[in-house]
Amino acid sequence: MSNFTFKGGLVLENPFPAKEIDLIRIPLPDRVVLPMQQRIGDQAKPCVSVGDHVLTGQVIATIDDDRCAPVHASISGTVVAIDNQVMAHQSGLEALCVTIESDGEDEWMDNSVACTENYDFCTPDTIYNKIRLSGIVGMGGAGFPTHTKVQFAEGCHTLIVNATECEPGIMCDDALMQAYPTKVIRGVEVLLHICGAEKAIIAIEDDKKESIELLRKFCKNERITIEAIPTKYTSGAEKILVKSLLGIEIPSGGYASDVGVLCQNVGTLVAIFDAVVENRPLISRVVTITGSAIKEPKNLQVRLGASYDYVLSFADIEQGENDIRMAGMMMGVDLEGTNYSISKNTNCIFVNKPIEKPSAQECIRCGMCNTVCPVELLPQQLYWYSKSSNIEKALDYNLLDCIECGCCSHVCPSNIPLVDYYQFAKALNKQQTKEKEQTDNARERFEFREFRLERNKQERAEMMEAKKKALKEKMAKDKAQKIAIAAAQERVNAAKTAKESEDAR
């Protein structure tokens, strides 16, 4: 048996450990702002209008393709706005959101019809559709629609449950497992039922002793094993987890489904349990509130769309100006202010005392980034090529395999924000690819139009020619006919005169 570890990565302590990891359910927010643009895929389309009364769990936005997930009302109340709001994103751009003001009742949609505990009697298709309609996305932070992932993984042999926690400092998975160990196990059983995998492995980092113990206590299914893996950062990245658990390397550009593995976050499994067994769509999630300005880190069960201000009001925050960071210390995004709302992939909010960021120096080619890269890329080479916008070269060095974990930036003695460069290069590559597609398309359409116009002109000329010819023939024919008539007339006349002269005689 391997020791479940991998090359590269960083051993990082939780910078702000909590004394107790409790899951705290906070009261309903007065209003929620639900973004239509989720992390991946197209924007969902709102199917409610301003002024409509909605119930908790009601669908408020539908989807056209399977790259995104529908959105549900997370509280009951009135839709007060459907407009653009600033998103918790590095760009600070706006996107379409639906705002619902609570009526304080939390009145649910009728959720009595469900597969209930007897999901074994439901066909995998029924359960798959249930997941699809429940708006479940990967709760680890990537936000990939779960139903699509399950669909891709058809015929997989192993289900891996990622309970490793994305990053040091985040505790939401741990809190969830301690609060709902049975839901986690049942969620795994539901997924085993539909994906057809023979076995499931729940991978937990070995610093979460209580969770491991609890899950082992509640797990009676011999198809499910619970493995403690070394606490080392990026062990939770899908590709690395698959490699360290099963020893299978996912090829460059591929997914876990390509090697017959389905990987799901533990939060997603709880959401699947809620959807399939209790018929409750995804309307809440666990958010860790931590950081240097927080006296005691907390894990809160929050309705989606609650504002950051509302959520942060449940934590003891030290007074003064603080920096807000969404998601982890390694991969998170620094945000301006707190005017945002909790989305399906907000796993953590850091509130930090402002510190002077050390300014970036020149690269000294120390090579430390190369040793820590968990996907065995050459961050230094990627940096040079990204910096000079040499996308072609960066792609040669497998830019697209970078998981943006931030290990390289973390160890860089020159404080170069390496991952920012890779994100830039990736975005530029995406833009250039799209532009190339568009120009090729325009060229083809222009050339086809030229061809069509030319063809039309030729066809018209041919038609005119044919008409002219027909007319000429007709005229010639007419002429012949006229001659024939004239000849006939002449004959008749001749006959007449002959007769007349005969008569006269």
Added chain:
Amino acid sequence: MLDAVSILSILALALGLVLGYAAIRYKVEGNPLVDQIDAILPQTQCGQCDFPGCRPYAEAIASGEAEINQCPPGGQDGVDALAELLDVETLTLNAEHGETKPKRIAVVDEKVCIGCTLCIQACPVDAFVGSSKVMTQVIVSECTGCDLCLPVCPVDCIDMVEVKPTINTFVPNVLELANV
């Protein structure tokens, strides 16, 4: 002596035949330089270069009839790329042909449109959908933002709208990063 002469003559004849055959069999159709130039041009088909489309302009550049700095949508970057391809001194974009504008697309004001089909005929990439006396609209993904539909519209119902970056298409500024 005779051997050498005859061997070399036979060799020359044989190779000459091979080369002659190859020249006919693998003849390059058209001018490859035109394709290379055309690949750099932005395919807006706007005609601002005084040629009726990107390919005619590429042909004109290849035959030396046009300068490389007549394409405003391609911008200075495009001029530089052409200069590099043709191995000539780069020029600044000729302002007489217009200025570089951000990517825009045409949007028809459906209430005003009378269905005259003039825009359909003017569009170089067939991006309009419509017919006589019915409302016409633009296929967003096909529009190159060439402005050619603007002058022909008798009721001025076409607007050019700038394409704003969304969260999905946002590109961080690398120069800002360098200044961190």
